[in-house]
Amino acid sequence: MTEALEGSLARCRELVEDMGFARVRSHKEKTGEGAVGYFPVYSPLELYRAAGYLPVAVHGGGNQIEITAADSRFGSFICSIVKSTMELGMKGHLDVLDGMVFHDICDSARNLAYLFERNFKDKLFMEYIHLPQKPDGTAASAYLRGEYERIYVRLAGLRGRKPDASALRESIGLYNLNRALHGRLYRLRQDRPRDVPTSQLSLLTRAGGLLPVEEHNRMLEDCLAGFGARASNPRDGIRVVVEGSFCEQPPMDLLELLDAVGCFVVEDDFLIGRRWFAADVPTTGDPFSALAEAYMKSPVPSSVRHNPGVPRTKALVERVRRTKSQAVIFMYAKFCEPGLFDYVLFKEVLEKEGIPHLLIEFEEKMWTFEKARMELETFVESLLFEYA
């Protein structure tokens, strides 16, 4: 079982580091389906799959590509994911896709969407979802339902398909299972963080953005069994919540460093869009309404989402208490405006509550981790000493 788990994790790493998207190419050749890329944070993947596309996470180039062309399209003070995603497009890596979908999380992502339209409109179709910002209005729900139907009908039409409610319901069921399996993995990590290192869990989630959901579900089930069978040696560490990596993902080396220095992450917001709903989306009735309602009513807090009913500061403190964490580690991508604006508010509330915290900024092309190592080690040791 351990060997199978190691094998799956090695495969995930290959997948996420392959900027040639070989797995996506082979899927298209084998099935005759299309492929649609989506930019984080949340995207209605159920619609793309039901319309005949493999949904493909386009989350930048990590440290796998050199930025040589995209700099000409942006100013200097912008997060890496935006630049490297543009670079992927300019260097032809995204030619495997039929289209791209963006939504409004921040000004940088919005600019990227319009740059894609201007630069790649001959190769890719473009969709932009204006997700409603007012979560409690019936008009907003009805509007989002209409948006989803419009996008689905367009995408299915491009594949020569007729709208099919049963295909949509099947997709919803498969992604419900995907979210449920993620939930089980996250709960296992909360109970036994030594056996489920965060770097490995993150790799598994990232790989899901490049695989058909059925295949990813099987992989998650196998890995759940593999992690469950592990019995790691006891070692010192502190339980932490990681906040701030909802869009650009921290380099794998940084996550491995967290594991190595004894930061047992028991809750995080990595790729939170894949875990956006706390409950199953109904698989009966009108699927567009079901997805729209699920989005509007989802209580999952995030810096890219305004929800006055669930203040983000309160939700962070609640996450710390619920998971019996000792501290919060803020991990923000450099120049991530939604994250860094919220940091000020979070910091104030954590200090009032007496919850220790540490800020680590990252970027995709981060090659040296000595400063982060020193800060993390000092932080962990000071807390271990305090709780000893």
Ligand code: SF4
């Ligand atoms: S990392 Fe932050 S600033 Fe950059 S695109 Fe994502 S949300 Fe926007």
